[in-house]
Amino acid sequence: MSTREEAPETRPPFPPARGGSRPGTRALTDRKPRKRARRGERRELIIEGAQKIFSEQGFSASTRDIAASLGVTQALLYKYFPSKEALIQAVFENRYAHGRFMPDPEILADTSRPLVERVTAFYGALFDFLRDGSLRLFIRAALDGYAAHDIYANELVRGSILPLVEAMRAELSLPPTSERAMSNAEYEIAMAEHGGTVFIAIRNLVYERGPHIEVKDAIAQHVRIWLPGALAEMKRIHADWSEQKPVSEALLQAPGLESVQRER
Numbered sequence: 001m002s003t004r005e006e007a008p009e010t011r012p013p014f015p016p017a018r019g020g021s022r023p024g025t026r027a028l029t030d031r032k033p034r035k036r037a038r039r040g041e042r043r044e045l046i047i048e049g050a051q052k053i054f055s056e057q058g059f060s061a062s063t064r065d066i067a068a069s070l071g072v073t074q075a076l077l078y079k080y081f082p083s084k085e086a087l088i089q090a091v092f093e094n095r096y097a098h099g100r101f102m103p104d105p106e107i108l109a110d111t112s113r114p115l116v117e118r119v120t121a122f123y124g125a126l127f128d129f130l131r132d133g134s135l136r137l138f139i140r141a142a143l144d145g146y147a148a149h150d151i152y153a154n155e156l157v158r159g160s161i162l163p164l165v166e167a168m169r170a171e172l173s174l175p176p177t178s179e180r181a182m183s184n185a186e187y188e189i190a191m192a193e194h195g196g197t198v199f200i201a202i203r204n205l206v207y208e209r210g211p212h213i214e215v216k217d218a219i220a221q222h223v224r225i226w227l228p229g230a231l232a233e234m235k236r237i238h239a240d241w242s243e244q245k246p247v248s249e250a251l252l253q254a255p256g257l258e259s260v261q262r263e264r
Helices: 039-057 063-070 074-080 084-099 115-143 149-171 184-207 215-239
Strands: none
Touching: 039 063, 039 074, 039 084, 039 115, 063 074, 063 084, 084 115, 115 149, 115 184, 115 215, 149 184, 149 215, 184 215
C-alpha cells in the first residue's frame, strides 16, 4: 500500500472518523492518515477509543457502532478482539489494573512534608486521573452490570487506602501494618476521605454542577476538615485494639482480571 500525503499541521489531532465519530475520539484511519499505525499502537488506539465510547454511551454500544466511530471496519476490530467481551475486558485492564488509576503512594510516604499537604497532593492527583473519563466508565460499568469493582476494590486498597493508613499511623507513632494488620475501622476512616474526593469529582465531571470553588481548593478543604477527626479516631481505635477486626485478606490480594464479567 502506498504512503499517502502527510496531513497539514493545522489539522485537529483527533479528527472525526468516517461515519461521524464523536469529537475527541481519534480515528484509526481517515482520508489522509499521517502514517500507518503499527499493530500494537492500533490495538491501544482501539482500547482508548472504546473506553471513550463506553463511558459516554454505555456498554450497550455495539461493535459495529464502535468500529464506525473509530473509523475502522468491524472485521478489523475482531482481528484484535475476538468478542465484545474481550474488548471490554481490555478496556478495564487498561484503566484499572496494576494501580494505573492510582497516584504514586510515595506522595503519602514523603515525611519531609506535613501530612495534610501529602494527603491533599495525593487526592488532587487522583482527581486528575478521574477527569479523563475513567470515573464515567466506572459508573457506566456498575450500572450495566460489569464487575469493574473486582479490579478496582483491590487496587484501591493496595494503592490508596493502605498507604493512607500507613501514613496516618506513622503520624501518630503507631505500629505499621506489617506488625498490626489494618482494621476494618481504619479502612472506613480512609474510605471517608477517598469517598469525599470521588464525590467532588462526580459533582464536577458527571453532574457538571460544582463545586463552587476551584476543585483542588475543594479537595484541600475536605482534607483539612477530615484529617484532624480521622487522626483522633485512629488513636481511639488503637487504644482499644482488642475490639478491632482486621480487614479481609482478600482485599489485599492482587485482583483476578478474569473476574471482570457481566453480572446480570
